[in-house]
Every structure is written in structure tokens, then in C-alpha cells.
Amino acid sequence: MTIADDLSRLAQIINGASSRVEASYTVISLEESIVIVNSSEIIRLLQSIGYKKATNCIEKNEIWLDRQASSWDDPIIYENVESFWSRVNTQNSLPKNYIIGTPLILPTSKNESIEKIHIFFMWKDILSLIADHHNSDCSVLFFTNDDKSYTVELTHFLQYSEINLLSNSSLKYEIIKELLDTIKINDLHKSERKLVIRSAINEVFKANGTFNFFDLLNSTEHVRKKYDELYEIYTKRFSVNKILNELDEKNLEFTSKINEFISSNQTKALTIPGALIAAGGLVKANETTEAILIIAGLWMIKKVNYISIEIFNETFDNLRSRVES
Template sequence: MDEILTVMRVNDKFRHLIDFLDSYSTSITLVGEHFVCIADQGVFDELSSLLSDAGYVDEPRPDKEGVIFSLSFGQWDELPPIYTDEEQFWRSVSTGQSVPQNCFIISTLQARVDGEAKGVFTKAELFLKVRQLMIDIADHYNKAENKALLFVGSDDRASKVEITLSLSFNEFSCLDCSEEMPGVFEFAATINLNDVHKGERREVLRRAIVNLLDEPHGSSSDFLWILSNVDKLKIKYQEQYELYFRNFSVSKLLNEIDQKTLEFTAKLSEFISSSQNKAIAIPGVLVAIGSLVKAGSGLGVVLIVLGVLVVNRIVVVSNSMMRDTFDDIEWQVKTSFKKYESIKDNEEVTSLARQCSAKITDKIVKARSRLKQVDWLAHITLLVTILYALALLTWGGDAASKLKDIVLGVFYALFYFNCS
């Protein structure tokens, strides 16, 4: 916070002086190496006041050519952001953290007032912004040598890239960028956005930088190539990030399909187990049939038949409810996996969704078939019980016993066949 306030005070301190120089730029010349001359003696009083406010400890000097003031360090509380030429401007700015909000270059008569971005100031802003971004995403930054070290790994190779984050004045002069630097600041802000994906975005940008540097760039240094192709770097980053996000999404979708498959399989196993428990009641009915032999009265026989009928209805009704449940599960399966099958741009997801849906549906079909077998066995059991009871009441114990042996033999064979 203190640093920001200091920068703001410095900007305010020189703002009016730079604005004044900009308004008289066509009248300004450089005398020697350290003197600025404004070819208009009528500005003496105004210039004297502005210089005093900016920390100039001397007085401007009238001259036959106009009014002169010095840029020597001893004449100022602190050196003003007034530069003799672009090279001096570059030497000052390239080692700092920001471009002065208000500054003036005498040789080219370029002024920057209130952070206006144009010309050489735009190039300097681009350099500083991208350099800071490189420092932020670097795996290691050697401040003494001003080098950023990037490690980028992939399935087929691992790359180590060392980039010197400096430019000579000739390289800086050759740098070409648009006047407005479209999207550069927004791009840097996106990369540094402090959220859970910050690390992934920086990793993707490192990959994009390596891809960009793999392109032939002649005698241009790596950093100059990056600065000259910021728009291309943004496109490569977006492509890489889209690929990363798609792969991440695919993995997530595959995991979701596996999870849903396990959930539906567990539900089916639970209901099938419940159905099997109902089927266990049928052998108990066979025991009841055997007890008919010992039933000495018609009332006992009737009670046993009624008990078998109740068991039959319990099994049949339970299986009917189970079928409704299987219908619901089948509907859920189709609905749940349909959204994955509609993803046309990834065959891996759609293929797995179709396979899992078909596998679970096949299990439901088999479960329904087994319910029918259980129903059939329950009906046969009831029928056998009724026939045997009628034989017992009509022909007596001996004939019923023989009929029992025949019917039960056939029944056991059918029961074994269906259960197998």
C-alpha cells in the first residue's frame, strides 16, 4: 500500500510539468546532454512554478533561444521522468517495475500523460507485463541473471526451457505491437486469477510457451519472439487449455459413468437377493405338502392348503412389486446414461455409456425372467398341494401316498431344472 501511494505521489508531482512540456513539444530542443530549451521566453514564470512543484531546486535560465532548465541529478530532489532519447528511456524502464504514468522523451517529442498508452510506451508496458507474467509462472527465477526456468512434462517428453527476460535496445526498437495491446492485461489477470485452477492455468501457459518457442524464429531471442507473438501465444494457450479441460471433463465423465454403473448394479443385487429370499418360501411349502400325509382330518388338510395359498400370494405379489421396481430402475438407467450418449464429440464417453447401459439392462431382463420362474414354481406348488389334498380326501391315504410320490418326483425334477 505504501508503495502504491508513493507511485501516486510521484505521478502527481510530475503530471503538470509533463503536460506543459507536451503542449510546447514543437518548441522544445535539447542543448548539450543535460539541458532542455523551450523556445518561448514568455513561459518563464509558468515553467518556473511547475519546475519548483516538481522538485527542481534551481531556477530556469532565460536564454536568447528561450528558457533553459537542467536535467542533471544535482538540480532535482529526484530525477524527473524526462528522457533525452528512447534509449535512455529504455535503460531506465527496463530495469524497473512499471512505466511512469507521466513522462516525456525529448528526441521524439513523445509524452505520456496519466498513463496514456501509445508508441514506445505501449511497447514498454508490453515488455514489463509479459516479463512479470513469465516470472509468475516460472518454476524457478534467477534474479541475478534475470532468467526464468520452465519445466514442462508430457506423455512423450519432458522439456526444460531457460528464457532470459531482457532485451537490448536494438531488440526493443524492433519490437512491433499494436497500439492498444488488445487483451494482454486481461490475459495476464486471467492467468493469475487466484482460484483452485490457478496452478493448471499456469501449467497450460508453460506448455503454450514451449510450443511457441518450438517454431523457428531465426536470430530472434526467445523472449523477443514471445513478445512479438503475444496474440499467437494467447491462441495457443486457449487451445491447450481447451484440450486440458476436455481431457479433464472426459475423465470426470468416465468416472461418473463407472459410479452410476456401480450404483445400479448394487440396487439390482439388493432386489435380486430379496427375490431369492422370497423363493426360499417355496421349499417350505413342500414340507407343508408332506405334512398333509399326517393330517388326520379334513380341517387340517384345508388349513394346510390355505397356508400354501397365502404363501403363493405373498410370493406372486412381491414379485409383481419387484417387476415395477425393475421398470423404474430401467427407466433410471436409460435417463441417466442418455445424457452421456448425446456427447457426440467424444466416442470414448458415448461408447462406455452405451456398454454400461446395455449391461445393466441385460441384468434387468434376466432378473425379470427369474421372477417368472419363481412365480411359475409358486403356482405349481399350489396346484400340487390342491391336487394332493383332493386325492387324500377322496381316495384315502394309500392312493394319495402313491400320487404324492409321483407328483413330488416330477415337481422336484422341475424345481431342480428351473433353479439350475
């Protein structure tokens, strides 16, 4: 089992427990019946996640967890959400394993403050995919509006008080999670989706070229709405272009077959007036008959050529109209 699995199981056991801070310790208070039934498993789980004092950590109905780094193989415990934020906000992604003391939060816990932190990291992830320049500290985007270009530099630094100001965190969390998953789909349209999300950000903030990272996070719903609008336009345009391309292919195929048919039949048709002209040349006895045959043959050649030219002109006009449209 992984540390994540052990933390998930520990969260199930201590679900609903209260917690408090005692000096360097986080103290988790449990019902007596829970401690009696699960004490040995609690110790095993704490040992598994790297707590060095797990053997003697249970006193009466309480679990005492020392937050000092020396008490852990890899420290994953934090006094509160603010101390957790101060440790992780400069990282590229949210740690998978953690214990927050007050309020008591583990990775599987549903908590508004943790949702806000998730929003922060998911936006960083999106920016890493769409920015013209990106590192752990900032993202740079180049935009163009009305033939004017401008640069937006989004610094990935927010105070905990700013993170707490995010409104509708549960809705934002669901929206940004879905948007991130969509952008990460690896298919033929992945580049277009990245361009559309850039355009959506540009559309939302084009009247405010000085927007910052907090503004972006707090406008998650607006960006997603604009993204959906722009992507629908792209999808319709793509569908129309696809249909037009298919029509063009069919049109060219049809035109090619017509031309082949005309060419073949033109050759056959010209043999008739040619034969008449030849016959006219052989008829020596009657000059009138000779003249009639030759004139008829020449007229038929002219007529066949005229019809062929008319058909070619119609085909050319049709192709030209398709190109111009």
C-alpha cells in the same frame, strides 16, 4: 493525491506541448494561455512529484526541468526513451512514475516505444509465473518433445535497438496484457492455465530449441493463438470428464439401488419355496404331494438364484465397460 495522480494531471495540462533538450535540462514549450491559467498549478504539481527547482522553473511560456539527480527527491525524469530503457530494463517491473523529455512522454501517454517496453515487462511477469527457475536476469524452462527433454534459458537482456524491432506493438500489447490477466486469475484452473501457456510456447518453438527472449516477444500473437487452441482442447476434455464422472456417479447410485432391491426381494422370494419345502415335509399322508411340493420349492429357489446371478452379471459387465472406456 499520489505522484501518479499528479503526473496524470500534469500530463493533461501539457498535452500537445513540444519539448527539446538544453544541456541537462528538458524544456517544455506551452501556449501562453495555458501558462497564464495553469502556472501556479504546474508549480504545485512539480513540487508534489519531488522537483526541487519548481518555484522558478517557468520562464515565459516554457517549463525548465533539470534532469540532474540532485534536483529531485527521487529522480523520475529521463532525456529520451533510450536513456529510460537503459535505466529500467534490469528491473522486475516498469516504474509507475516517469517523465521522458523527447518525445514528451508521461505514464498516461500513449506511445509505441513505451508499449514495446510494456510488452517486455509483461512477458517477464508471465515467465516468473510459469518458469521452472526464474530471477531478474533469466528464466529457465524444461520442455519434453517426442520423449526428448531440453532446457531453454531466456536471458532478460535486450538492447534498445532490439526492442525497437518489435512489430505490431499495439496488437502485441493488448494480447500480452489480456494473457497476463488471464494467467493471474486465481481460481481452480490457474495451474492448468500455466501449464497450457508453457505448452503453447513449446509448440510454437519446438522446431527451434535455441529461441531467445526477443523471439518470444516477437511471437506473442503466435503464442496466444496456440494457447487458445490448447486451452479449448483442455476445456472440452475437462467438460467431457466432468460429464462422465457425473454419469458414473449416477450409474453407481442406480446400481446400488438395484442391488438393494434385488437383495430385499430375493429374501422375500425365497420364503415362498422355503414354505413349500416345509409344507412338503409335513405332508405325510401322500408321498407324491410331498415330492411335488419339495421339487417345486427347489425349482423356485434355483430360478430365483439364477435370475439374481444374471442381474449381477449384467451390472458387473456394465461397470467394467465404464471403467475400460
